[in-house]
Amino acid sequence: TYTFNPPLVNGDQLTGVLTRQTGENVNTYNILQGTLTAGNNYNINYTGAVFTITKANPIVAFTSANGGVYGSNITLAVNKGGSSGAVSYQVTNGTGSATLNGNVVSLTKAGQVTLTATVAADNNYNQAIATQNFTITKATPSISINFNEQITYGNTMVLGYNKGGSDAQSGFTITSVEGTGSGILISEGTNYSMKATLVGQVDVVFHVAEGTNHLPAQIGKTVTINPRSLNLTGLAIENKTYDGGTTATIVGTPVLDGLVDGDIVEINEDISATFQNKNAGNRSVGLSDVSLNGINTSPNNYNLILPQLSGIILPKSISVTGLVANNKVYDGTTIATITGTPTLEGFISGDIVYTTGTGVANFSNANAGNQRTVSVTGFTLEGTDKDNYTLLPTELLANIEKQTQNFVFNDIPAKILSENSFTLNILTDKNLPVMFQAGDDKISINGNTIQLVKPGFTSLMAYQPGDENTNPTEEKLQSFCINPAKPDLNYEVQSNGSIVITTTPNLNYQWFLNDELQPEWATNSINITQKNRIIKVVAFVDNCYREKSEPFDLTITSVEDMFGVKIKLYPNPTHDKLIVELPKRAKQMEVFSYDGKSIITIHDLQQGINYLDVNNIPNGLYIIKIKIDEIILNRKFIKSN
Numbered sequence: 243t244y245t246f247n248p249p250l251v252n253g254d255q256l257t258g259v260l261t262r263q264t265g266e267n268v269n270t271y272n273i274l275q276g277t278l279t280a281g282n283n284y285n286i287n288y289t290g291a292v293f294t295i296t297k298a299n300p301i302v303a304f305t306s307a308n309g310g311v312y313g314s315n316i317t318l319a320v321n322k323g324g325s326s327g328a329v330s331y332q333v334t335n336g337t338g339s340a341t342l343n344g345n346v347v348s349l350t351k352a353g354q355v356t357l358t359a360t361v362a363a364d365n366n367y368n369q370a371i372a373t374q375n376f377t378i379t380k381a382t383p384s385i386s387i388n389f390n391e392q393i394t395y396g397n398t399m400v401l402g403y404n405k406g407g408s409d410a411q412s413g414f415t416i417t418s419v420e421g422t423g424s425g426i427l428i429s430e431g432t433n434y435s436m437k438a439t440l441v442g443q444v445d446v447v448f449h450v451a452e453g454t455n456h457l458p459a460q461i462g463k464t465v466t467i468n469p470r471s472l473n474l475t476g477l478a479i480e481n482k483t484y485d486g487g488t489t490a491t492i493v494g495t496p497v498l499d500g501l502v503d504g505d506i507v508e509i510n511e512d513i514s515a516t517f518q519n520k521n522a523g524n525r526s527v528g529l530s531d532v533s534l535n536g537i538n539t540s541p542n543n544y545n546l547i548l549p550q551l552s553g554i555i556l557p558k559s560i561s562v563t564g565l566v567a568n569n570k571v572y573d574g575t576t577i578a579t580i581t582g583t584p585t586l587e588g589f590i591s592g593d594i595v596y597t598t599g600t601g602v603a604n605f606s607n608a609n610a611g612n613q614r615t616v617s618v619t620g621f622t623l624e625g626t627d628k629d630n631y632t633l634l635p636t637e638l639l640a641n642i643e644k645q646t647q648n649f650v651f652n653d654i655p656a657k658i659l660s661e662n663s664f665t666l667n668i669l670t671d672k673n674l675p676v677m678f679q680a681g682d683d684k685i686s687i688n689g690n691t692i693q694l695v696k697p698g699f700t701s702l703m704a705y706q707p708g709d710e711n712t713n714p715t716e717e718k719l720q721s722f723c724i725n726p727a728k729p730d731l732n733y734e735v736q737s738n739g740s741i742v743i744t745t746t747p748n749l750n751y752q753w754f755l756n757d758e759l760q761p762e763w764a765t766n767s768i769n770i771t772q773k774n775r776i777i778k779v780v781a782f783v784d785n786c787y788r789e790k791s792e793p794f795d796l797t798i799t800s801v802e803d804m805f806g807v808k809i810k811l812y813p814n815p816t817h818d819k820l821i822v823e824l825p826k827r828a829k830q831m832e833v834f835s836y837d838g839k840s841i842i843t844i845h846d847l848q849q850g851i852n853y854l855d856v857n858n859i860p861n862g863l864y865i866i867k868i869k870i871d872e873i874i875l876n877r878k879f880i881k882s883n
Contacts, residue, residue, distance in 0.1 A: 259277055260273055261274045273290055274290065297365075298368070300327075302359060302370040303320060308375065308377065309376060311378070312350075314381075315346050316349065317345055320359040320372055326364045326366075328362045329345070329359055333357060355376045359371070381455060385403065385450055387402065387403050393436070393467055394468050396438060396470050399435060399438075401414055401434040406456070408453040414449075415427075415447045417447075422440075423444045445463075469543060472498050474496060474532070483559075505538060506536075508534070520555070523629075534546055557630055558589070560587060560631050562601075563585050566581050568580065568581065571642070580601055593631075595631055597623060601621060610643060615638075646713050651668065654720045656724075658694075659726055663693045664694075665691050684699075685700050697783040702722070723786035729746050751782075810822075816879065816881065818855070820879055828847040834865045842859070854866075859881055862880070
């Protein structure tokens with residue numbers, strides 16, 4: 243504003259405005275005349291003044307919320323009233339609490355706190371303070387639950403939960419949905435679980451009371467309690483023979499596997515079973531008319547699982563009739579012949595089944611016998627129902643009669659006892675070995691070997707006794723001589739100088755002296771006193787004769803040589819030992835073969851009888867050289883068996 247003096251005249255007025263130095267900050271500014279004028283008729287003498295701007299007191303106010311929810315963070319803000327001064331904040335806890343980090347306040351307890359904002363002074367404004375009562379309200383807890391929406395009757399499941407930070411008490415409630423299901427709440431401290439006790443639906447609600455910083459809350463969901471699987475076991479299907487129907491027979495005792503402990507559930511007894519179709523084979527069997535009866539629990543709590551059963555329908559055995567097996571004579575084969583017309587017997591009326599093929603018959607074995615089993619094969623079943631049947635073995639009876647046999651028994655030539663035995667290998671025309679039987683004790687039988695026991699006329703019976711397939715032959719007889727062995731002659735010199743000659747005992751004998759028969763000599767021993775004789779003997783039994791024995795030469799050499807030394811050699815020939823009779827001792831006796839080889843040498847021979855063993859030298863003529871004193875004498879002898 244301004245004043246002027248003196249007043250203007252003639253109604254003149256001042257126009258224009260004052261001005262001041264530019265500037266809005268705290269300072270002193272000159273007030274200038276500016277455009278102020280009274281017109282050209284006036285001169286204005288301007289007396290200036292100053293304009294002073296002092297610091298203002300800003301009006302500070304909180305622009306952020308005056309309350310918040312527990313657990314949240316609030317960014318504080320104020321209107322500084324034009325001041326550019328820095329702002330600082332302070333929290334004063336009351337019934338509630340909060341923490342400050344810069345201009346962010348964290349709400350840590352529900353209740354009241356006081357917020358203070360201080361705006362520092364700047365060039366144009368003084369420091370200013372604003373306060374605000376701040377209400378921390380209780381939060382709604384973010385609670386959650388964690389469990390399945392499905393459970394099986396009788397099972398127990400854990401009820402998981404999260405209280406969302408609330409410190410209040412919590413718990414679960416379980417209520418039936420329209421009375422359909424039920425469950426039992428199990429609590430152990432802060433752990434909860436539910437056991438499903440009735441099939442249906444239940445609402446499971448988790449609730450949390452009001453806490454220090456949280457409001458009350460609840461959450462829930464519907465849980466479906468499903469029936470428990472109950473397996474029916476212990477049953478089986480009895481195999482049956484095809485009968486044209488599908489009815490099956492159940493065997494065993496039904497057992498319900500899977501019952502909850504304590505539950506008593508029974509199954510009805512009149513269960514029906516049916517094969518899937520009537521035909522033979524391994525067939526599925528369906529059960530029907532099966533029901534449960536709950537004694538102390540609802541049967542609806544269980545879902546009965548029927549077993550997958552099967553049974554075998556066995557083909558029905560049927561037989562072929564109308565055939566007869568023929569008897570035959572044993573031929574080593576099982577081939578049989580049959581007559582008649584094959585007819586099926588035993589099939590279900592209305593079924594289409596018949597036989598084709600030609601019957602092939604065989605005895606059970608090839609051996610002879612009465613009422614032998616004859617098996618007939620070669621027939622097959624045909625027709626739409628053939629697979630429901632099996633053809634029984636066709637068995638008939640017939641006889642296999644024994645075959646006849648024969649053999650040839652040739653004459654047996656005379657044998658010599660010294661041959662000991664002979665062998666006969668005879669087969670019948672059926673290739674069976676002939677057996678033998680001795681006619682007396684002159685022979686013995688060992689298989690097909692005939693042992694010659696003693697000489698004489700004997701007989702041998704031959705026969706074949708047959709076997710299970712062959713009739714015995716007739717008995718055939720052959721007689722023959724067993725001639726005595728060629729007689730051996732033995733001798734013994736008697737004290738009177740005679741010689742006793744003996745041969746094989748217990749036979750009949752013919753003795754020959756110088757090849758003349760001596761009828762009066764009939765024993766096996768004779769006494770010979772005559773010299774220069776040749777003795778032979780023939781032994782016989784039952785007119786079975788053997789050739790004569792080797793000659794026994796009784797030529798006794800007695801020589802009186804020029805030295806008067808008399809040596810006797812006998813018997814000569816000899817077959818085993820030669821007697822050398824010496825008149826005195828001899829230094830040496832040596833035997834030479836007729837070709838001059840030395841065979842035997844003996845030293846220091848005694849006076850009288852000496853024996854020379856010639857058993858081991860060959861038959862032949864030998865020379866003996868005997869040295870007596872200084873004289874050497876030669877003599878001859880014959881070795882003969």
